[in-house]
Amino acid sequence: MAGNETFRCYYVTKDAQGNVRGDVTSRPIAELPPGDVRIRVRWSSLNYKDALAATGHPGVAKTLPHVPGIDAAGEVIESNSPQFRAGQSVIVTGYELGAGQWGGWAEQIRVPAEWVFLPPESLSAREAMILGTAGITAGLSVQALERQGVTTDKGEVVVTGATGGVGSLAVKLLAKLGYRVVAVSGKKDKEPWLRALGAARVIGREEVSDSTDRPLLKAVWAGAADTVGGKTLATLLRSTQVGGCVAAMGLVGGADLPLTVYPFILRGVTLAGITSSWSPHAVRQQLWQDFAGKWKLEGLGDLAQEADLAHVGEFVPRILTGQITGRVVVRIS
Numbered sequence: 001m002a003g004n005e006t007f008r009c010y011y012v013t014k015d016a017q018g019n020v021r022g023d024v025t026s027r028p029i030a031e032l033p034p035g036d037v038r039i040r041v042r043w044s045s046l047n048y049k050d051a052l053a054a055t056g057h058p059g060v061a062k063t064l065p066h067v068p069g070i071d072a073a074g075e076v077i078e079s080n081s082p083q084f085r086a087g088q089s090v091i092v093t094g095y096e097l098g099a100g101q102w103g104g105w106a107e108q109i110r111v112p113a114e115w116v117f118l119p120p121e122s123l124s125a126r127e128a129m130i131l132g133t134a135g136i137t138a139g140l141s142v143q144a145l146e147r148q149g150v151t152t153d154k155g156e157v158v159v160t161g162a163t164g165g166v167g168s169l170a171v172k173l174l175a176k177l178g179y180r181v182v183a184v185s186g187k188k189d190k191e192p193w194l195r196a197l198g199a200a201r202v203i204g205r206e207e208v209s210d211s212t213d214r215p216l217l218k219a220v221w222a223g224a225a226d227t228v229g230g231k232t233l234a235t236l237l238r239s240t241q242v243g244g245c246v247a248a249m250g251l252v253g254g255a256d257l258p259l260t261v262y263p264f265i266l267r268g269v270t271l272a273g274i275t276s277s278w279s280p281h282a283v284r285q286q287l288w289q290d291f292a293g294k295w296k297l298e299g300l301g302d303l304a305q306e307a308d309l310a311h312v313g314e315f316v317p318r319i320l321t322g323q324i325t326g327r328v329v330v331r332i333s
């Protein structure tokens with residue numbers, strides 16, 4: 001029983017003047033949202049969406065006070081669902097965790113049973129959080145490219161926001177699968193890092209950001225995995241080969257899409273939308289298995305830096321300004 005127990009969390013509040021702040025504080029268990037499974041969180045992670053939540057962005061943190069953290073890994077404390085029992089290792093990523101509902105930057109979460117995954121035994125909780133939502137998203141984008149017939153012999157596949165969490169995992173996974181990966185990055189000094197992940201070439205952001213109004217550009221890419229959106233996504237769609245596919249995952253560069261229908265009707269390009277939060281449970285359970293098996297990424301630890309709960313707030317402005325390289329895992333307890 002929870003009793004008067006409390007848990008530490010990163011608690012985002014807004015004062016009477018409208019100033020949003022985040023502090024590590026203790027809250028009563030009774031304040032956790034309703035749910036079937038209460039989980040002791042060991043590891044979480046930092047994602048772009050978490051930084052939006054930590055700064056009170058109403059599109060993510062639907063109400064304040066709020067606890068960010070769209071990823072969590074730990075053990076079941078108690079469960080009303082026959083599917084789970086106390087002591088079991090579990091993972092939760094996406095759904096409303098850390099968005100509509102309090103998230104994983106906390107010693108405890110309480111969630112519906114349908115949100116909970118059993119990790120493969122060979123994947124540690126820390127490794128699972130290096131992957132986290134970013135890994136699931138990268139995995140879904142690779143599945144989308146494969147589904148559209150983008151095979152390794154078709155040509156180069158481009159990944160934007162390549163040093164970011166989703167981008168770096170997409171580069172590493174595509175390279176592992178034998179694709180010739182072109183990494184797009186604004187961080188010129190990270191070229192050796194991106195090559196070590198498996199990128200065959202590294203190019204600057206300006207090379208995939210066309211400002212002309214030409215409906216089609218030279219067809220160069222077999223496929224693309226895009227975290228940037230806006231003009232970059234439009235440029236990629238206009239420069240993808242006949243029958244190619246662009247997986248749209250993010251919006252760090254903008255939410256608009258200045259485009260005509262020509263890439264679709266003259267080149268048969270597919271725009272594949274990716275949502276990790278609401279992809280089916282069975283699809284994600286299989287992705288976790290894949291990451292422990294045929295997609296096992298060697299040297300995953302080299303991709304991550306660590307923050308503890310007390311210091312995660314310091315990373316928030318850095319991720320919002322695109323300054324993080326790779327993944328940040330958050331040590332909770």
Ligand SMILES: NC(=O)c1ccc[n+]([C@@H]2O[C@H](COP(=O)([O-])OP(=O)(O)OC[C@H]3O[C@@H](n4cnc5c(N)ncnc54)[C@H](OP(=O)(O)O)[C@@H]3O)[C@@H](O)[C@H]2O)c1
Nearest residue numbers: 048161162163164165166185186250251252253275276322
């Ligand atoms: N669809 C989904 O299910 C899903 C899931 C997870 C994340 N996302 C979205 O994917 C995006 C990336 O998330 P993340 O957690 O990987 O963030 P992240 O770690 O901050 O990575 C974003 C990267 O994008 C690049 N970048 C930043 N600002 C840019 C700009 N103005 N123009 C062009 N490139 C810019 C930077 O890489 P370089 O310096 O190397 O260029 C940055 O490291 C976000 O929009 C997030 O909301 C979507």
